[in-house]
Amino acid sequence: MLKKKLTIKIILFLIFSDILETLIHLCFKKGVSSYSYQQVSTLADLLAFFTGVFSSPFLWLGLLLVFLTFIVWSTILSKIDLSVAVPIASFSYILVPFTSALILHETVSWLRWSGVFFILVGVIFVSLSTREKEAHL
Amino acid sequence: MKEGVIFTLFLIVLTSICDTVNQLFLKSAINTLSSPSGNILNILKFILKLVLIPRVWISLLFSITSLCIWLFVLSRADLSFAFSADSMHYIFIAIASRFVLKEKVGLKRWIGIIFIVIGIAVISFS
Numbered sequence: 001m002l003k004k005k006l007t008i009k010i011i012l013f014l015i016f017s018d019i020l021e022t023l024i025h026l027c028f029k030k031g032v033s034s035y036s037y038q039q040v041s042t043l044a045d046l047l048a049f050f051t052g053v054f055s056s057p058f059l060w061l062g063l064l065l066v067f068l069t070f071i072v073w074s075t076i077l078s079k080i081d082l083s084v085a086v087p088i089a090s091f092s093y094i095l096v097p098f099t100s101a102l103i104l105h106e107t108v109s110w111l112r113w114s115g116v117f118f119i120l121v122g123v124i125f126v127s128l129s130t131r132e133k134e135a136h137l
Numbered sequence: 138m139k140e141g142v143i144f145t146l147f148l149i150v151l152t153s154i155c156d157t158v159n160q161l162f163l164k165s166a167i168n169t170l171s172s173p174s175g176n177i178l179n180i181l182k183f184i185l186k187l188v189l190i191p192r193v194w195i196s197l198l199f200s201i202t203s204l205c206i207w208l209f210v211l212s213r214a215d216l217s218f219a220f221s222a223d224s225m226h227y228i229f230i231a232i233a234s235r236f237v238l239k240e241k242v243g244l245k246r247w248i249g250i251i252f253i254v255i256g257i258a259v260i261s262f263s
Contacts, residue, residue, distance in 0.1 A: 025211075025220055032212040040209075053208050074180075093224065097217035106215045112263035116217075118256030119224045125249025126227050 006080060013076050014088045020069045021092040022099055027062030029104060086127035093120050142261055145214045146222060148206055153226040155203035157233050162196035164238060221260050224253050 032053050040046050053059055076085050097116055100106040170186055187193055210219050228250050234240040 025216055028208060029211050029216045032208050035212050037213050049209070049212070050205060053212075059208070093221065096220040100215065100217035100220075104216060106217050108217050109263050112217060112221070112260050115256045115259030115261075115263060116221050118252050118259060119221055120256075122249045122252030122254075122256060123224060123227060125252060126231065126246050128245055128249075 006084065010076060010079050011088070013072060014085065015091075017069060017072045017076065017089055018092045018095055020065050020072065021089070022095045024062050024065045024069065025096055026099060026103060027058045027065065029100075031056040031059035031062060083127050087124040090120060090123040090127070093123065141213070145210060145219070146261060148210045149219065149222045149225065152203045152206040152210065153223065153229050155199045155206065156226045157229040159196045159199035159203060160230055161233055161237055162192045162199065166190040166192040166196065168238075218260055218263075222257050225257055227253055 034056070035049055035052055038045075038049060040049055073085075093116055097106075097108045097112065101108045166187060169190065170183065172183075207219075207223075231242055231246055231250055235242045
């Protein structure tokens with residue numbers, strides 16, 4: 001059964017899921033930021049790293065958002081096809097570098113942006129082809 | 138490419154592989170059940186049946202491993218780089234779907250995969 005109707009409500013849900021996805025990774029990055037480039041050479045170091053990271057409130061906020069995203073995605077996928085949802089949702093491939101530059105002050109060169117563009121096109125192609133498969137069902 | 142970039146890419150490959158194994162176990166577990174119809178109660182019943190399958194727990198184990206590696210990656214790489222490079226799980230999942238789950242992978246999907254590979258190569262040099 002094809003579910004194709006893209007209503008305003010679904011589009012808002014998709015934008016919401018993009019923002020959530022971006023927030024998750026910003027939270028994770030913030031959560032590990034105090035352990036940046038920490039020397040890890042023994043198993044004890046690794047254990048200390050994870051104890052530290054898992055006691056960060058940012059990390060748990062991120063995990064909470066993962067759970068919320070799961071619910072939002074389940075709702076989206078019950079209304080529209082995966083092949084329609086994924087290309088719109090892959091907007092987060094632009095949103096993440098954008099917010100990384102804006103909030104985390106990372107430098108995103110034009111070369112990196114062009115790489116992001118290739119990935120975006122690739123992700124859209126990969127998901128579009130699911131239509132062929134659904135046609136057989 | 139600096140040596141640090143290669144190590145980070147290796148870790149991202151590892152987290153993507155864990156992700157792929159996680160998805161394969163989850164999908165093969167889900168394939169044993171019939172998909173639920175629309176209402177919430179049926180979906181809840183479906184999830185309950187699902188968590189009783191041991192393969193789902195293996196899947197969860199891999200997803201936790203993937204998360205741990207991912208956090209380690211984020212502690213030593215730019216988010217804008219790591220998140221983009223993580224798109225390589227699309228490649229692994231497509232290949233695994235083809236050879237493990239015996240799904241059909243169409244031409245458009247292979248073209249998409251080539252684009253992703255080029256994109257990851259470009260951001261790795263940036």
